[in-house]
Amino acid sequence: MIYLDNASTTEPSENVKNAVLDAMKNFANPSSMHRLGINAENIIKKACENSAKIISVHPGNIYFTSGATESNNTAILGYCRQNKKKGTHIITTAIEHPSVLAPFKILENEGFSVTYLKTDTYGLIDLNDFENTLNDNTIFVSIMAVNNEIGSIMPIDKLKPIMKQKAPKAVLHVDAVQAYGKIPLKAKQWGIDMLSASGHKIHGIKGSGILYIADNINIIPLLNGGGQQKNIRSGTENVVGIAAFSQASEDISNYNRAYVGELRNYLKKGIEENIDRIKINESKEETQAEHILNISFLGLRSEILLHSLEMHDIYVSTGSACSTNKPMPSHVLTAIGCSHEETDSAIRFSFSENLTVKDMDTVIGALKKEVSNIRKYVRK
Numbered sequence: 573m574i575y576l577d578n579a580s581t582t583e584p585s586e587n588v589k590n591a592v593l594d595a596m597k598n599f600a601n602p603s604s605m606h607r608l609g610i611n612a613e614n615i616i617k618k619a620c621e622n623s624a625k626i627i628s629v630h631p632g633n634i635y636f637t638s639g640a641t642e643s644n645n646t647a648i649l650g651y652c653r654q655n656k657k658k659g660t661h662i663i664t665t666a667i668e669h670p671s672v673l674a675p676f677k678i679l680e681n682e683g684f685s686v687t688y689l690k691t692d693t694y695g696l697i698d699l700n701d702f703e704n705t706l707n708d709n710t711i712f713v714s715i716m717a718v719n720n721e722i723g724s725i726m727p728i729d730k731l732k733p734i735m736k737q738k739a740p741k742a743v744l745h746v747d748a749v750q751a752y753g754k755i756p757l758k759a760k761q762w763g764i765d766m767l768s769a770s771g772h773k774i775h776g777i778k779g780s781g782i783l784y785i786a787d788n789i790n791i792i793p794l795l796n797g798g799g800q801q802k803n804i805r806s807g808t809e810n811v812v813g814i815a816a817f818s819q820a821s822e823d824i825s826n827y828n829r830a831y832v833g834e835l836r837n838y839l840k841k842g843i844e845e846n847i848d849r850i851k852i853n854e855s856k857e858e859t860q861a862e863h864i865l866n867i868s869f870l871g872l873r874s875e876i877l878l879h880s881l882e883m884h885d886i887y888v889s890t891g892s893a894c895s896t897n898k899p900m901p902s903h904v905l906t907a908i909g910c911s912h913e914e915t916d917s918a919i920r921f922s923f924s925e926n927l928t929v930k931d932m933d934t935v936i937g938a939l940k941k942e943v944s945n946i947r948k949y950v951r952k
C-alpha cells in the first residue's frame with residue numbers, strides 16, 4: 573500500500589498504539605482522588621508538556637478536545653460571543669477549513685460583520701490588505717498556519733504586530749492542524765492567543781485534539797458540566813486519546829522536514845517529466861509545506877483518477893476538502909484562481925515520513941499509465 577492521503581489522516585504509529593494500550597489499562601477517572609486517578613491525571617499532565625513544547629507555550633495553557641473541529645468552534649464561537657460588547661467585526665480568510673468557516677457563518681447570522689480575506693494565486697494573504705481591514709471594532713482574527721489543500725504557509729508571525737497597531741482589542745486564533753510539528757510554531761512569541769491542533773494528523777488517533785488558550789483570554793465554553801479542564805471543557809477527559817496525542821507530539825518533534833521535502837520534490841519532478849497538461853497548485857518555494865502536493869491533471873476528472881490509482885493500492889485525495897465525501901468544487905482552489913477544469917482535475921498527494929523514494933517511482937509509473945488511459949477514454 574502507498575498511502576498518500578496524510579493530510580486527511582495518518583496511520584497511528586506503533587508508539588501511539590502502545591501508549592493507547594497503556595492508557596486503557598490505566599482506566600481510572602483523572603478526577604478521582606485515589607492513586608489510580610492520579611496516575612491517569614499524570615498522563616494528562618505529561619501530554620500538556622509534550623504538546624506545549626511543540627508550540628513553545630506553558631503547559632498550563634493546553635486544553636484537550638475531541639479534535640480540531642471542536643477546538644476551532646470553541647475558540648471562534650466561545651471568544652466572539654463572550655466578547656461581543658468589545659466589538660463586532662471579525663476576520664478570517666477565504667481558504668480556511670470548514671470547521672472555521674462554519675462558525676464564522678453562524679456568527680455572521682448572529683450579527684457580527686465578517687471579512688473574508690482573499691488570497692493570491694500562492695494561497696497567501698496580503699499583509700497590506702490585512703492591515704487595511706483591521707479597525708477599532710475588530711475583536712477576533714482567525715488565520716490558518718498551513719492550508720490543508722495546497723500547503724501554503726501563512727505569515728502567522730507577522731500578524732500580531734500589525735494587529736497591535738490597528739486593532740488593539742483583537743485577539744488571534746490559528747488553526748494549526750496542518751502545521752503542528754511540521755513547521756516551527758512559536759505561539760507565545762508570535763502573540764497567538766488561541767491555537768488548534770489535531771492528533772490524527774500526526775499519527776495519533778481520531779477524536780483527540782488541543783486548544784491552546786493564552787492567559788487572560790475569556791471564552792464561553794461549548795461544553796458545560798463537571799467543570800473539568802478549568803471549566804473550559806467539561807466532560808471526563810478522553811485519557812486514551814490524550815495519551816495518543818501526547819505520544820504523537822513527542823514523536824513529531826523529530827519530524828524530518830527535509831526528507832518529506834525530498835519525497836515531494838521527487839514526485840513533483842517525476843510527474844512534470846512524464847505527464848503533460850498538468851498544473852501544479854502550490855505556493856512559493858519558501859512558503860510551501862513539504863507534506864502537500866496538489867496537481868491538476870487537465871482533461872480528466874479527479875475522482876476517476878483517484879479510483880484508478882486505488883487499483884494500484886495507491887491512496888490519494890481529490891483537491892476538494894477532506895471533510896466531505898461529496899464531490900464539491902474546492903473553495904480553496906477556486907480562491908487561488910484555478911479554473912473549473914483545474915479544480916475538477918486536482919489531486920492532492922500528502923506525504924508522511926513512512927514513504928520512500930521507491931514508492932514515488934511506483935506512483936509515477938501508475939500515474940503515467942492511468943492518466944493517459946483516462947484521457948484517451950475522455951477524448952472518445
Ligand code: PMP
Pocket residue numbers: 579580638639640641642669671716718719720747749750769770771772779780781894895
Ligand atoms: N483544520 C484543518 C486545516 C484540517 O485539515 C482539519 C482536518 N481535515 C481540521 C481543521 C479538522 O480537524 P479534526 O478532524 O480533528 O476535527
